[in-house]
Amino acid sequence: MTTVTSSEFDRGIALAPDGSTGGHRGELGAGWQIGGGVNGGLLLAVAANAIRQELPEHPDPVSITGHYQATSHPGPVTARAEVIRRGRSLSTATATLSQPDEQGRPVEKLRVLASFTDLAGLAGEVRTSAQPPALPPREQCVGMEHAPRELIAQAALLERFELRLDPATVGWAVGAPSMNGRIQGWFRLADGREPDPLSLLLVADALPPVTYDLGLPGWAPTVELTVQLRAEPAPGWLRVSHATRNLAGGYFEEDCEIWDEAGRLVAQSRQLARVPRG
Amino acid sequence: MTTVTSSEFDRGIALAPDGSTGGHRGELGAGWQIGGGVNGGLLLAVAANAIRQELPEHPDPVSITGHYQATSHPGPVTARAEVIRRGRSLSTATATLSQPDEQGRPVEKLRVLASFTDLAGLAGEVRTSAQPPALPPREQCVGMEHAPRELIAQAALLERFELRLDPATVGWAVGAPSMNGRIQGWFRLADGREPDPLSLLLVADALPPVTYDLGLPGWAPTVELTVQLRAEPAPGWLRVSHATRNLAGGYFEEDCEIWDEAGRLVAQSRQLARVPRG
Numbered sequence: 392m393t394t395v396t397s398s399e400f401d402r403g404i405a406l407a408p409d410g411s412t413g414g415h416r417g418e419l420g421a422g423w424q425i426g427g428g429v430n431g432g433l434l435l436a437v438a439a440n441a442i443r444q445e446l447p448e449h450p451d452p453v454s455i456t457g458h459y460q461a462t463s464h465p466g467p468v469t470a471r472a473e474v475i476r477r478g479r480s481l482s483t484a485t486a487t488l489s490q491p492d493e494q495g496r497p498v499e500k501l502r503v504l505a506s507f508t509d510l511a512g513l514a515g516e517v518r519t520s521a522q523p524p525a526l527p528p529r530e531q532c533v534g535m536e537h538a539p540r541e542l543i544a545q546a547a548l549l550e551r552f553e554l555r556l557d558p559a560t561v562g563w564a565v566g567a568p569s570m571n572g573r574i575q576g577w578f579r580l581a582d583g584r585e586p587d588p589l590s591l592l593l594v595a596d597a598l599p600p601v602t603y604d605l606g607l608p609g610w611a612p613t614v615e616l617t618v619q620l621r622a623e624p625a626p627g628w629l630r631v632s633h634a635t636r637n638l639a640g641g642y643f644e645e646d647c648e649i650w651d652e653a654g655r656l657v658a659q660s661r662q663l664a665r666v667p668r669g
Numbered sequence: 670m671t672t673v674t675s676s677e678f679d680r681g682i683a684l685a686p687d688g689s690t691g692g693h694r695g696e697l698g699a700g701w702q703i704g705g706g707v708n709g710g711l712l713l714a715v716a717a718n719a720i721r722q723e724l725p726e727h728p729d730p731v732s733i734t735g736h737y738q739a740t741s742h743p744g745p746v747t748a749r750a751e752v753i754r755r756g757r758s759l760s761t762a763t764a765t766l767s768q769p770d771e772q773g774r775p776v777e778k779l780r781v782l783a784s785f786t787d788l789a790g791l792a793g794e795v796r797t798s799a800q801p802p803a804l805p806p807r808e809q810c811v812g813m814e815h816a817p818r819e820l821i822a823q824a825a826l827l828e829r830f831e832l833r834l835d836p837a838t839v840g841w842a843v844g845a846p847s848m849n850g851r852i853q854g855w856f857r858l859a860d861g862r863e864p865d866p867l868s869l870l871l872v873a874d875a876l877p878p879v880t881y882d883l884g885l886p887g888w889a890p891t892v893e894l895t896v897q898l899r900a901e902p903a904p905g906w907l908r909v910s911h912a913t914r915n916l917a918g919g920y921f922e923e924d925c926e927i928w929d930e931a932g933r934l935v936a937q938s939r940q941l942a943r944v945p946r947g
Contacts, residue, residue, distance in 0.1 A: 453920070454893040454941045456734040458761050458784050460754045475780055476738045481892065483736050483780060485763075502753055502761060504782040506736050506892055506941075513918030515944070518883065520850060521914035572798060605796065614759065614784055615732040617895045619941050621917050636799035637934050639899050640791030642731070644937060656915050659922060661939060663732045663784075663897050666793070 398584035399551055400593065403433055404440045406470055414471035415441050419490075421465040425546040426610030428462035431501075431662075432596030433548075435616060436589045438486040438503040441470035443589075446507050449482045451588040455505035456617040463490060463500045482507050510588055510623045517622075523650040524575040524632040529555045532576055539564055542599060545610070552597060553579045563603040574601050575632035578649075586624040586651065594631060595647045595660035601633040602643060602667055609667030614642070616662040627652030641666050676862035677829055678871065681711055682718045684748055692749035693719050697768075699743040703824040704888030706740035709779075709940075710874030711826075713894060714867045716764040716781040719748035721867075724785050727760045729866040733783035734895040741768060741778045760785050788866055788901045795900075801928040802853040802910040807833045810854055817842055820877060823888070830875060831857050841881040852879050853910035856927075864902040864929065872909060873925045873938035879911040880921060880945055887945030892920070894940040905930030919944050 403423055406415035423433045435457045443450050472486040485504050489497040526532065532555035535543065542564075543549060556576035562569050578594055579586075586594070595618045600611035630650040635643045642663055649658040681701055684693035701711045713735045721728050750764040763782050767775040804810065810833035813821065820842075821827060834854035840847050856872055857864075864872070873896045878889035908928040913921045920941055927936040 454736070456782060456893075456895060458732070458753075458782055460756075460761055475736075475777065478738075483738055485780070485782075499753065502763070502782060504734060504736055504763075504780060510918075513920075515917070515919045517915075517917040519915045519917065615734075615895075615897075617734060617893075617939070619893075619922060619939070621915060621920070621922075637795075637797045637899060637937070639793070639795040639797065639934075640788075641793045642791075642899070644897060644899075656917075659915070659939075661895070661897070661937075 399582050400580055400584050400590050404437045404589065406440055406444065409469065412469065414469055415444065417468045417470060419463060419465050419468050422547050422551060424465065425548045427545065429464065430548050430596060431457065431459055431613040431616055432593040434463055434488060434501050435503065435618065436592040437468065437470060438488055438501060439505065439589055439592055441472040441486050442484045442505060442507060445472050445474050446482050446484060449507040449509055451508055451510040452505045452620055453481065453508045454617065454619045455503060455592065456615065457501050457503045458615050459501055459613050461498060461500050466490065469497060480508060510620060519656055521656055523630050523654065526557050526575060526577060526630055529577050531558065532556055533558055533561050537564060551581055553581050560604060563608065568604045568606040570605055572601055572605050572635040573632065574598050574604050578629045578631045585626040586629055588620050588623065591620060591624060591649055591658045592618050594629060594649055595658060596662065598631060598633045600664065600667065601635045601645050605638065607667050611664040611667050614663045614665065616660065618658055618660040620658050622655045622657045624651040624657040625653035638666060677860050678858055678862050678868050682715045682867065684718055684722065687747065690747065692747055693722065695746045695748060697741060697743050697746050700825050700829060702743065703826040705823065707742065708826050708874060709737055709891040709894055710871040712741055712766055712779050713781065713896065714870040715746065715748060716766055716779060717783065717867055717870055719750040719764050720762045720783060720785060723750050723752050724760050724762060727785040727787055729786055729788040730783045730898055731759065731786045732895065732897045733781060733870065734893065735779050735781045736893050737779055737891050739776060739778050744768065747775060758786060788898060797934055799934055801908050801932065804835050804853060804855060804908055807855050809836065810834055811836055811839050815842060829859055831859050838882060841886065846882045846884040848883060850879055850883050850913040851910065852876050852882050856907045856909045863904040864907055866898050866901065869898060869902060869927055869936045870896050872907060872927055873936060874940065876909060876911045878942065878945065879913045879923050883916065885945050889942040889945050892941045892943065894938065896936055896938040898936050900933045900935045902929040902935040903931035916944060
């Protein structure tokens with residue numbers, strides 16, 4: 392069994408109290424880089440972890456939004472969380488991640504606003520008309536060992552994942568994007584760490600940018616990412632789909648759904664990102 | 670032509686500098702109530718208007734998120750906006766709306782986090798695979814004069830709108846919800862005020878809760894609402910669709926699309942709301 396301290400993800404989001412500021416200190420690992428910066432989903436999970444420290448009664452984000460202000464780099468990070476309101480079933484909080492510039496002055500990289508709850512305490516009926524992505528069995532899917540070399544070179548991140556993409560959505564890897572604006576596949580963390588609410592924040596931003604499938608390769612910087620967590624994920628593989636339907640004015644939305652092995656839609660997210668310059 | 674001062678919406682979101690606090694003062698009008706509170710879309714537009722005062726170079730939200738903490742009531746409101754980062758093409762800001770309690774102490778009602786830009790300055794190609802909702806002509810749609818009396822009684826808001834709903838999505842009004850989780854129709858402001866980026870924030874939360882179409886009438890309090898504005902709307906009628914695909918654990922998501930008369934997808938939004946108690 393994987394314990395908290397032995398998983399790459401848990402080490403990646405770990406925070407320690409920072410006595411001098413009243414905030415938390417962490418370290419962004421080089422292994423979470425993509426396209427020259429640290430992955431936005433990992434950063435959102437770090438910020439959520441800072442909020443969680445302040446909200447033991449409501450440990451899980453039910454809706455969390457991050458606005459990304461500057462590229463984050465491997466190295467020290469400071470997280471500050473502030474609870475805005477403590478409620479009976481929901482609490483609202485904000486958090487910031489900052490990193491020092493070359494002169495040691497703090498630069499804000501991410502601002503987060505979120506409502507937290509206790510997902511394990513949610514009861515009530517489930518009515519889902521949404522359908523999980525139709526994926527071939529994992530052994531018929533494409534591992535990242537087949538990804539374009541320039542993608543892998545820019546994405547140490549991908550080594551943290553076991554990602555098996557639907558062959559119908561990886562034509563871009565051989566110069567033949569489907570132009571449908573969809574990438575989907577099977578996901579789990581490479582070290583076997585099981586999914587939980589915080590790791591789903593990472594998963595929501597884990598696949599290659601969906602613009603690859605529109606024939607627009609390159610890094611697509613996230614402006615804003617909102618993740619809504621709808622249930623605690625069951626252990627096992629996740630099914631993840633990314634889709635876009637509107638690219639305009641230099642921006643596109645990327646809608647993500649995450650389904651767990653029990654067949655539950657456990658997270659829905661949308662990000663607004665900049666179209667890669669190509 | 671409708672001028673700023675003559676439209677109900679512009680009066681509804683009007684703010685004046687509050688010398689004593691450095692913030693802004695406004696007045697939430699009784700005409701924007703629904704279900705015992707002031708409409709969440711109107712509140713989001715008030716907060717966006719406060720941010721706009723601080724960002725003349727970036728007057729339009731491109732992505733804006735609000736977390737609703739307590740019911741807002743008609744009467745005085747205080748708005749405070751803070752610019753987090755001024756960028757070349759995007760700026761990030763936060764805002765709060767507060768109202769005094771019975772003892773005159775401020776109670777925070779809404780916290781907002783947003784990225785602003787100048788939508789008129791966005792160029793670049795448009796690739797939209799999304800399709801506008803298929804709506805019958807307006808004369809074949811259903812005006813709110815046919816809405817259930819208990820809905821109208823709780824929604825002074827609806828008098829501010831000219832709303833013509835697709836007959837296929839209003840079965841709930843006669844006790845026969847389609848159970849598809851979709852409500853869609855034509856929208857414009859009743860006084861003829863043309864759409865603009867701030868009024869789209871209202872439109873994103875203007876239709877009756879989509880849970881009506883699931884046979885779950887009643888007020889559905891918004892936990893969080895995110896609106897992404899993708900283009901400046903053309904003058905004229907808007908086509909608006911609300912849909913939900915996952916109701917679970919007492920919450921549901923409501924996805925909204927707004928299309929303008931020129932056929933552009935001008936806004937996409939998602940809110941997380943509580944399932945009505947019924």
